[in-house]
Amino acid sequence: MLVAEDEPGVRGPVRRLLVAHGFRVLEAADGEEALRAAAAHPGEIHLLLTDVVMPNIGGAELARRLREQHPGLRILFMTGYSTEAVATHGVLAPHSSLLQKPFTTEELLARVREVLSGLE
Numbered sequence: 681m682l683v684a685e686d687e688p689g690v691r692g693p694v695r696r697l698l699v700a701h702g703f704r705v706l707e708a709a710d711g712e713e714a715l716r717a718a719a720a721h722p723g724e725i726h727l728l729l730t731d732v733v734m735p736n737i738g739g740a741e742l743a744r745r746l747r748e749q750h751p752g753l754r755i756l757f758m759t760g761y762s763t764e765a766v767a768t769h770g771v772l773a774p775h776s777s778l779l780q781k782p783f784t785t786e787e788l789l790a791r792v793r794e795v796l797s798g799l800e
Contacts, residue, residue: 681698681703681704681705681706681725681726681727681728681729681792682705682706682707682708682714682717682718682721682725682727682728682729682730682746683695683698683705683706683707683708683729683730684707684708684709684710684711684713684714684728684729684730684731684734684739684742685707685708685709685729685730685731685734685758686709686710686731686734686735687731688709690731690758690781691707691709694729694788695707697785697788697789698788698792701789703792706718706721706725710734710735710736710737711730711734711736711737711738711739711741711742712736712737714728714730714737714742714746715737715742715745715746718746718749718750724750724752725746725750725753726752726753726754726796727753727754727755727756727792727795727796728742728743728746728753728754728755728756729756729758729792730742730743730755730756730757730758731757731758731759732757732758732759733759739757739759740757743755743757743776754776754795754796754798755776755777755795756776756777756778756779756791756792756795757776757777757778757779758778758779758781758783759778759779759780759781760780760781760782777791777794777795779791
């Protein structure tokens, strides 16, 4: 799993929580760093958990570019914006899901499991 989030106060706790629940996690502070991390990773990346709005390369562009390299990649966007605002700006890619910030530990784990199991 690749977590791309520009806020360290979100990225760190999310990574620690996912690792504590058995997930292997790569992390990145923005889209450019996420692309580098994905390119350096020798294995498959099954899930991109990304903030919608980040400096340099945002979540939608990151998802599009990573899907070119990993066609089966599942995407879970995180955002503090309303679902309507995100949908209006065409951010949600096909086969992607949205997790509204702030979220609880239980909500995050449930959504990650749903997306990975294909039950979006």
